[in-house]
Amino acid sequence: MSHRTETDVSRRTYLKLTGGASAVGLSGVAGCLGDGGSGTTITPGTAPGFPPFEMQQDGELVGFDIDLLEAVVEETEYEIGEWATFEFSSLIPALTQNEEIDVIAAAMTINDERRETIAFSDPYWESDQAILVRDGGDFQPSGWEDFEGVSVGAQSGTTGADQVQSNLVEPGVIAEDDASTYGSYVLAVEDLENGNIDAVVVDNPVAETFAANRDVTVAFVEETGERFGFGLRQGESELQSALNDGLATVQEDGTYEEITNTWFGQE
Secondary structure, eight states, X not given: OOOOXXXXXXXXXHHHHTTTTSSOOOOSOOOSOTTTTOOSEEOEEEOSSBTTTBEEETTEEESHHXXXXXXXXXXXXXXXXXXXXXXXXXXXXXHHTSOOOSEEOSOOBOOHHHHTTEEXXXXXXXXXXXXXXXXXXXXXXXXXXXXXXXXEEEXXXXXXXXXXXXXXXXXXXXXXXXXXXXXXXHHHHHHHHTTSOSEEEEEHHHHHHHHHHSSEEXXXXXXXXXXXXXXXXXXXXXXXXXXXXXXXXXXXSSHHHHHHHHHHOOO
């Protein structure tokens, strides 16, 4: 599966990112599949503020995940409904507890903890974690050991936040009070630029996007080998198979590459 984990963002693409989705609200209708997947319309959910995967532009939801899921569903017998937006940490409850959505398309890392409550499609992207700092600032770390006495931010519920806990808080490199979480990475980067925190831990493609357009830079990359997948309720094997087949089709016919080039630039 071809993909890029760094970005070359054009001015046109950057204009799509400036909306940022600093306020995330719920839209759309309840999921239509219900138990057993008998319906044909699926309600997708995402968490804007994660460029270039998902963000708001003049009130419109755009991004790599948006285009990819819509292309994948178009290759199936399902139809895609109106998108619903949440903070990232609310996506799994919206899928499993309230059934407000049927599929999560939000650059969500496939891991064992999440597999305890949801199922995933086949992976569609690979990524590592990156550390963002202020461009030209005094704090320019080369590893986790350099973080003593600084404050770090990440989006709540993400693997970036997990990295902060496992590499900094739990070993005692920084205090718990120096680890901040945010509703979106747009807010975290704004706090970084304003000097309220010293670093942000975020997936590398998103870090590269921010670094290309904001006063921040990537200090180093932590190789985590994460894979993103579409999330869905456990037991919905028909939908899972349909998404996997649709994903394979768009990867084979060039649609995946076209969407990748749109949001990440050509090789």
